[in-house]
Amino acid sequence: MGGPTSTVITRNQKTKWDDTMPPLLRPLVKAYLIGYTSAVGPRILTLLIQHVKPHITGARQKCHDDDQRRQLPSLGQILKGGLDPQRFPTFCALLAGGSTLCEIPLKSLLDKLAKNNSDLTRKRLSRFLASFLSAYLSLKLLQSKKPPPKDDESQKPTAGRTLDLTFFTITRALDVLGASLWSLYLTHSPSPSAFKSLIKSTTDPAIFALSSALVMWSWFYHPDMLPKTYNKWITSAAQIDYSLIQALQRCREGTLIYAKETGQAELLTPLCQKLNLPEEWGDPAVSYPFPCELVHLGVSPSCEIHAISRFVHSFIWASKTYLPLSLLLALRNPNLKGFKRAIVSAARSSAFLGTFITLFYYGVCLTRTRIGPHILGKTPEACNKIDGGICVGTGCFLCGWSILIEKPGRRKDMGMFVAPRALATLFPRRYDVDKEWRERLAFAASTAVVVTAVLEKKERVRGVFGSLLSGVLRTD
Structure with missing residues (x-):
């Protein structure tokens, strides 16, 4: 019986691509490959889209002889650029490889210097020190690649290119520490299970909502605090006339004051003309506050109808991104059940983003028209307070709670995606x-x-991220 059984086990074992590699080198190699793919992949995809787009749009005849000749050298530059020792792939390799390779000598050293401590304590400390040292040196390597010099040589050089990476890591560390403290609390606390369940179910949505509020506040009043691509994406999703943002910004700054002539009429008057609305609505000296119909971009005088319209347009806009991605993922194992699941997932995510945008706008309208005037009044001073930050703050507070539409597992990942960007603000x-x-x-x-x-x-x-990191650092 023993012979056949062992044969079956051997045959059923899956061979992994890194099985022939020395175990201690596996994290280094896997991290380098993941880093190289993440650094090079998006740029190759962009190049591929630029190549395919003319054929799809029928513009092939006009073009692109010169572009076709340039694409092969561009591909070579992209592939070669990823091999630069001061780029992200080497950073990943040094970080992961160093964390495992340095642990062994550090453990041996601690075994000699800290004999009184338990073996588990020495092992944890050696891991911590190995990871700390590797992380410090790897980020120093990444920071050593300086950007090209600016034309103005008198300008003092500044740093900060790696801040997004640092804030991402800080957020993850805070999450680990918070989860550890919560686990310790659960072990020693006699609190009722209903309270514990409530905290567990609301923590991830609250993290996302708070983070989204900070991000949206920064997008509205301090856009320079956000990465350019992220700021551009939010602007694209918001679909708002920039003059409205400027009006509320100036109201907060005190340069636009209701019932006073401060030379701000020219800001919103062109928008009134464009929407075929009375021009005096755009003059803060005459009309205070400017009607919500301007915020609605002429869709309807009703804030509720505008909210519904925003949701529909945002849902369609988001579906154009989420649906193709979900269907593409479903192609890995194509079947009817998988495609149905992909469509439902795309619809849920589109509804989340549509609700996010809708709640932001309706929060603004709710404060300006439905509730604010009944609490603070309708005087010019009250209107200045409402449009000076309260209405935008309400929208920022409400929008993030749209995360409750998503499944609990997605709430966790999305909270950890937005939190570093919020911390960076x-x-x-x-x-x-x-x-x-x-x-x-x-x-x-x-x-x-x-x-x-x-x-x-x-x-x-x-x-x-936890599953990915665990897979990279695995040595068995």
């Missing part, structure tokens, strides 16, 4: 080069917390 995006060591310390400490947690128990680092 609280700090300058550029700083003096001589302070880079501070960022490296913060990044190294946060990375050490996350890596130590995922090596000890992969479930402690939540979401897709």
Whole structure:
């Protein structure tokens, strides 16, 4: 019986591509490949789209002989650029590889210096120190690649290109520490299970809602605090006339004051003309506050009808992105059930984004028209307060709770996606080069917390990122 059984087990075992590789080198190689793919893949996809688009749109004749000749060298430059030792792939390899390779000598050293501590304590400490050292050096490597010099040589060089990566890691470390404290609380607290269940079910939505509020506030009043691509995407999703944003910004700054002539009539008057609305509505000296129908872009005088219209348009806009992606993922295992699940998932995500945008706008209208005037009054001073930040703040507060439409698993990942961007709005995006060591310390400490947690128990680092990191650092 033993012979056949062992044969069956051997045959059923799946061979992994890295099985022939020395175990300690597996994290380094896997991290490099993932880093290279993430650095090169999107650029190759963009190049492919540029190549295919003329054939789809029928513009092939006009073009693109010159572009066709340039595309092959461009592809070579993209592939070669990913191999630069100061780029993201090497950073990933140094971070993951160093965390595992340095652990062994550090463990041996601690075994000699800290004999009184338990073996588990020494192992945890060696992992933490190995990850800390690797993270510090890897970020230093990434920061060593300086951007091209600017034309104005007198301008003092600044740092901050890696801040988004650092804030992402800090957020993940805070999440690990928060989850650990919550687990400790559950172990020792006699609190009723209903309370614990409530906290568990609302934490991820609250993280997303708070983070979204900070991001949307920054997008409206401090757009320079957001990455350019992220800021551009939000603007595209919002579909708003920029003059309306400027009007509320100036109201907050105090340069637009209702019932006073401050020379601001020319800001919204062109929009009134464009929408065939009375021109005096755009003059804050005459009309205070400017009617919500301007915010509605002429859709309807009703705030509720405008909200419904926003949801429909936003749902369709989001579906153009979510539906193709969901169907593409379903093609991995094509069957009718999978395609139905993909359509439902795309519809849910589109409804989430449509509700997000709708709640933001309706929050603004709710404060300006439905509730605010009944609480603060309708005087010019009250209108200045409402349009000076309260209405936008209400929209920012409400919009993030649309996350409740998504499944609990998605809420977690989306909260962790938005939280680093929210954290980044609280700090300058550029700083003096001589302070880079501070960022490296913060990044190294946060990375050490996350890596130590995922090596000890992969479930402690939540979401897709935790599974990915656990797979990269696996040596067995």
